Every structure is written in structure tokens, then in C-alpha cells.
Amino acid sequence: MKIIVAIKQVPERDAQIRIDAAGKWMDESGLQWALNESDAYALEEALQLKEKHGGEVVVLTAGPERVGPTIREALAKGADRAIHIDCADLNKLDALGVARFLAAAIKPENPDLVLTGLQSDDLGQGQTGVILAELLGLPHSSLILHVDKTDSGLTVKRELEEGWFQLIELPIPAVLTIQSGGNKLRYATLMGIKRAKTKEVRVLPAAELAIDTAPVVILERVTLPQKQKSTQMIPGSPKEAAAALVEKLKFEARVL
Amino acid sequence: MSGVWVVIEDKDGRVSRASWEAVAAGQKLAALTGQPVNAAVLGAQTEALAAEVASKALGSVVRIEHPLLAVYTAEGFTLALQQFIEQESPTQVVFPHTYQVRDYAPKLAARFGQALICDVTALADGPVFTRQLMQGRLNGSYRPTGNGPCFVSVQAGAFRHEDIIIADVQPGSSAVSVFTPAIEPAQIRTRPSERFRGAEQTVDLGAAQRIVGVGRGIKDAANLPMIQALATALGAELGASRPICDLGWLAMERQIGSSGQTIAPKLYFALGISGAIQHLVGIKGSQCIVAINKDPNAPIFEAADYGIIGDLMEVVPALTEAVKAAQQ
Numbered sequence: 001m002k003i004i005v006a007i008k009q010v011p012e013r014d015a016q017i018r019i020d021a022a023g024k025w026m027d028e029s030g031l032q033w034a035l036n037e038s039d040a041y042a043l044e045e046a047l048q049l050k051e052k053h054g055g056e057v058v059v060l061t062a063g064p065e066r067v068g069p070t071i072r073e074a075l076a077k078g079a080d081r082a083i084h085i086d087c088a089d090l091n092k093l094d095a096l097g098v099a100r101f102l103a104a105a106i107k108p109e110n111p112d113l114v115l116t117g118l119q120s121d122d123l124g125q126g127q128t129g130v131i132l133a134e135l136l137g138l139p140h141s142s143l144i145l146h147v148d149k150t151d152s153g154l155t156v157k158r159e160l161e162e163g164w165f166q167l168i169e170l171p172i173p174a175v176l177t178i179q180s181g182g183n184k185l186r187y188a189t190l191m192g193i194k195r196a197k198t199k200e201v202r203v204l205p206a207a208e209l210a211i212d213t214a215p216v217v218i219l220e221r222v223t224l225p226q227k228q229k230s231t232q233m234i235p236g237s238p239k240e241a242a243a244a245l246v247e248k249l250k251f252e253a254r255v256l
Numbered sequence: 257m258s259g260v261w262v263v264i265e266d267k268d269g270r271v272s273r274a275s276w277e278a279v280a281a282g283q284k285l286a287a288l289t290g291q292p293v294n295a296a297v298l299g300a301q302t303e304a305l306a307a308e309v310a311s312k313a314l315g316s317v318v319r320i321e322h323p324l325l326a327v328y329t330a331e332g333f334t335l336a337l338q339q340f341i342e343q344e345s346p347t348q349v350v351f352p353h354t355y356q357v358r359d360y361a362p363k364l365a366a367r368f369g370q371a372l373i374c375d376v377t378a379l380a381d382g383p384v385f386t387r388q389l390m391q392g393r394l395n396g397s398y399r400p401t402g403n404g405p406c407f408v409s410v411q412a413g414a415f416r417h418e419d420i421i422i423a424d425v426q427p428g429s430s431a432v433s434v435f436t437p438a439i440e441p442a443q444i445r446t447r448p449s450e451r452f453r454g455a456e457q458t459v460d461l462g463a464a465q466r467i468v469g470v471g472r473g474i475k476d477a478a479n480l481p482m483i484q485a486l487a488t489a490l491g492a493e494l495g496a497s498r499p500i501c502d503l504g505w506l507a508m509e510r511q512i513g514s515s516g517q518t519i520a521p522k523l524y525f526a527l528g529i530s531g532a533i534q535h536l537v538g539i540k541g542s543q544c545i546v547a548i549n550k551d552p553n554a555p556i557f558e559a560a561d562y563g564i565i566g567d568l569m570e571v572v573p574a575l576t577e578a579v580k581a582a583q584q
Contacts, residue, residue: 013472013530014551017393026394095362096371122390125374127362130330134363139445140330142359159515160451161355169447179515181502216402217371220384223395225558231547233563241564242574245546246582248562253544255466255523256490256582 001055006116007039038117042178075196076188087206097213099131129177140175145182274352276417300326310430330360336437353409392555466492473528513538531556
């Protein structure tokens with residue numbers, strides 16, 4: 001199976017977030033970056049499918065030059081090659097615009113399967129995979145925890161709300177968005193890291209793809225959430241704070 | 257082109273709470289833009305559901321009905337709504353932001369050259385829609401600029417279904433009509449099975465009166481006994497945010513949040529949990545929430561009644577001792 005995994009580089013989970021001077025995005029200077037969590041699970045699923053059934057795993061990402069180390073990380077874990085859509089102002093695009101870029105890069109590859117994470121940890125829209133299916137004319141399923149290849153296509157385990165699941169059969173080629181937690185993630189080995197340096201990374205300048213990415217939705221302003229609830233912050237050393245909290249839970253909230 | 261349409265989802269044959277909240281959002285949007293608000297239900301047999309929706313004062317209610325809509329599929333629902341939207345040309349289409357909507361609404365919007373504005377928490381004149389970024393640490397204001405219909409999904413709990421404007425009408429006075437889409441079996445390529453539960457539940461967090469929840473902040477599974485000691489001292493059940501269960505540190509059945517259990521205890525401790533929306537929706541019903549986190553900007557503090565900024569490794573043992581002392 002030829003599998004394309006669409007991945008995204010996002011700010012590291014514990015990164016200190018500041019809003020930029022224009023109030024339209026985050027101040028990216030000094031941010032640390034990482035592979036989006038559910039994309040890491042999508043990559044893991046792809047690598048396991050390749051180990052079972054053979055084939056090729058291609059990682060695909062869009063972003064500026066800083067995405068390089070994230071691509072190398074995916075290659076070090078075992079992806080065979082990478083496609084990098086070089087695009088400086090990703091955050092000015094809407095979900096449809098990003099998906100159009102990715103679809104343009106996927107089409108000529110004719111993959112059997114396109115995987116992507118359920119949602120990005122920065123924008124959290126969870127739309128890329130579903131839109132890709134529409135643009136590529138492929139069937140899809142989202143929130144997938146497990147993928148089995150069958151004679152006629154795939155059987156996937158989809159997560160529903162409140163602890164329910166569902167099996168879905170679908171033909172290939174198909175698009176799946178992968179939920180976190182279905183597999184155990186692997187680490188890159190030293191050998192993997194060494195090999196990654198020699199693997200192919202094809203850079204596609206965004207302009208060459210000639211995609212209409214004029215946004216239909218614009219992120220106008222970014223703000224800090226306003227506090228809606230009055231939270232009592234309890235100061236002091238751990239011991240003092242603990243004692244004060246227990247007092248309050250007992251006599252003020254009356255829940256102890 | 258006119259009108260706001262709300263797409264209704266059912267839960268066990270009744271209009272789901274999230275759908276009523278979407279109706280409330282739709283009414284607010286309609287009021288801002290001076291338009292009527294209408295509702296659509298989809299399925300193979302939608303009469304009862306449509307009648308329930310029609311008990312509210314909406315412009316009109318449409319039953320989008322077809323045998324191939326008996327079971328949800330992204331392709332079936334997208335086709336049916338595409339045809340209906342082409343006929344009706346709404347200004348805005350509002351959905352509840354459920355797992356099902358996430359599975360097809362982005363596809364439907366893309367078919368119209370639009371992008372879904374998803375998981376919306378507030379709306380204002382413009383219209384401008386607010387949604388959360390960076391796991392709740394930032395808000396973003398989004399403005400649609402396209403010419404086609406605007407597709408919006410609203411976050412659970414962001415709009416109150418108690419706020420639905422019920423005009424002075426008799427129940428069932430909204431006009432109900434039927435729309436029959438053209439769908440061929442071959443157009444639906446996915447075959448879903450009956451839904452099933454995961455492993456049998458042995459803990460019922462939903463009924464627990466006190467719960468101690470842990471998140472990534474504990475860093476290592478080796479620190480779990482320290483958390484368990486606090487839970488034992490409190491007589492509380494242990495719960496966790498999703499990453500802890502994904503890592504296998506606690507059983508999946510202890511997961512709290514939109515993909516796990518919804519809790520409503522008297523007392524909930526969120527330890528080292530940053531407070532992503534998926535977790536927050538699961539703890540909303542808690543009477544008293546205590547958050548302990550080293551990051552003063554963690555969104556969990558927004559939801560908490562009491563907060564301590566500090567290192568779990570220091571605060572939790574101190575708290576266990578203080579709880580024990582208070583019980584003597």
C-alpha cells in the first residue's frame with residue numbers, strides 16, 4: 001500500500017503563548033515547535049500498515065522552512081520520503097485553502113490511503129482530512145483508532161461519543177483521520193535518525209501549485225479569553241495552600 | 257438567499273441537547289441578521305423528531321427523508337443536505353459540533369467552496385464568530401468573506417437551550433414539510449456497523465461524589481500512587497484526562513471528557529490537567545472544582561472554583577496530609 005500521511009508542525013504543548021503586535025496571530029519568535037500529536041498517531045498507523053502489508057509511507061506537510069526538523073523526525077521514525085509544500089503564511093489560509101494545497105500534492109501520487117491526525121493542537125478545527133476526501137473524491141472516515149486491511153478494502157474502528165465505537169468498512173483508496181491513543185508511538189532510533197538524512201524531501205513552492213487559496217473565512221483577531229468565573233487562587237507554600245484549601249472546602253464550599 | 261437553517265441531530269429518537277443549543281445559537285444569529293430561523297431533520301423516518309422540533313416557534317421545519325439516511329454516513333448526509341441547500345439557498349447553516357457533524361460538515365462546506373467555522377463559542381454582529389485556539393488558551397474572531405452560505409458549528413454548552421425564544425404559539429404551529437433528496441446506493445461507499453461499547457465498565461464515574469482527576473502534569477506513571485493516596489484520603493474515585501489513558505497509565509474507563517465519561521460530583525480535583533475543551537465539557541456538572549497546575553495560564557483555572565499554582569509533587573502530598581488532619 002502506498003500511504004500518504006499529512007502532518008502539521010504546531011507550537012510545543014507547554015509553549016508560552018503571546019499575541020503578536022497586530023493582534024492577528026501568535027508571536028512566533030522564540031516558540032518551540034513539535035509534530036502535532038494526533039498526526040504522530042497517524043504516522044504510527046501508517047508505519048504499522050507498511051510493516052504488515054508492505055508499500056511506501058510518504059509524509060506531506062505545508063509550512064515555512066521551520067517545518068524541516070519535523071519532517072526529519074517523521075523520516076527518522078520510518079517514513080520513506082517527504083513532500084514539503086513551502087508556504088510562508090499558512091495561518092492566513094482557511095481550512096479549505098490548506099486542504100487544496102495538500103490535495104494538489106497528493107493527486108499525482110495516486111496513493112491507496114491518505115492518513116492525517118484528527119485535529120491540530122493549535123487551530124483545533126479537525127477539518128483537513130474530511131475536506132481532503134471531498135477534494136480527492138474519496139470515501140473517508142474520521143476519529144479512527146484502528147485500521148485493518150481486508151480483501152475488499154479496509155475495516156476501521158471509529159470512536160463515537162460517550163465511550164461508544166463502530167466498525168466501518170470502506171474501499172480503498174480512502175482518507176482516514178486518526179484519533180490519538182490507538183497505538184503506542186515509536187521513538188526514532190539512532191539508525192533511523194542517520195538514515196533520515198539521506199531520504200528524499202521534495203520541496204514544492206506554494207506558488208508552483210497555482211491553487212486558488214483566497215480565503216472564504218478570515219481570522220480577524222486573536223485575543224486572550226476573558227475570565228468568566230471568579231476563581232479563588234490560594235497563595236502560600238504548598239503546606240499553607242493545602243491547609244487553606246481544605247478549610248475552604250470544608251467551611252466555605254461545604255464539600256468535605 | 258435568505259434564512260438561517262439549523263440541522264438537528266437526535267439522541268435515542270429525541271432532539272439532542274446539543275441540537276437545542278444549536279437552535280438557540282441559530283435564533284441569536286437570526287436576530288442579528290433580521291432573518292427567520294428554520295430547522296432540518298434528516299433520516300428515514302423523521303416525523304416524530306420533526307414534531308418535537310416544531311413545538312418551538314421556528315419559521316419552518318423540513319424533514320429531509322430517504323431510506324438511505326436511516327443510518328448515518330458522511331456521503332449520504334452530505335448529498336442530502338447539498339441538494340436541500342441548493343434549493344433553499346440559506347444565508348447560514350448551523351450545526352451542533354458533535355462527532356457526527358465533524359465527520360461530514362467540513363465536506364459539505366467544501367462542496368460549496370466554503371469552510372466550516374467550527375466549534376463556535378460566541379457570535380456577534382457582523383456576524384463575527386468566536387472559537388478557541390491553542391487548546392483554549394486563545395480566542396479567535398472569524399469573519400466569513402465568501403459569497404455562498406456560511407456553515408457554522410457550535411460548541412456544546414456555549415449556547416444555553418434554556419435561552420431558546422419561545423414565542424406565544426401553540427405547540428406544533430411551525431409548518432412541517434418533507435424534502436426527498438435523490439440518493440443512489442452506489443453513492444455511499446462506507447458501510448457502518450452497529451455501534452458497540454468498549455470493555456465493560458467497572459467504575460461509574462458518573463455517579464461518584466468525589467473524583468480526583470490527573471493529567472499530563474504528573475509526568476510519570478510512577479507518580480500515580482501519590483495521586484491515589486490523595487483519592488483514598490478523600491474517599492474519591494480516580495479519573496484522568498485523555499492523554500493519561502492513551503498512554504495506558506490508567507484504564508480507558510477512567511477517562512473524563514467528551515470521548516469518555518461525563519461527571520457531576522460534589523468535588524472534583526483537576527491535578528496537572530491543562531483544561532482542553534474536550535475535558536472541560538466532561539466536568540461542567542461538578543459542584544466544586546479545584547485545579548492545581550504549575551502553569552498560571554492553564555485554561556483549567558478558568559473553570560475552577562479554587563486554584564493553587566504549584567508543583568504537584570509538593571502540593572499533592574501536603575494536601576493529602578491536610579485532608580487526613582481535617583478528618584481527625
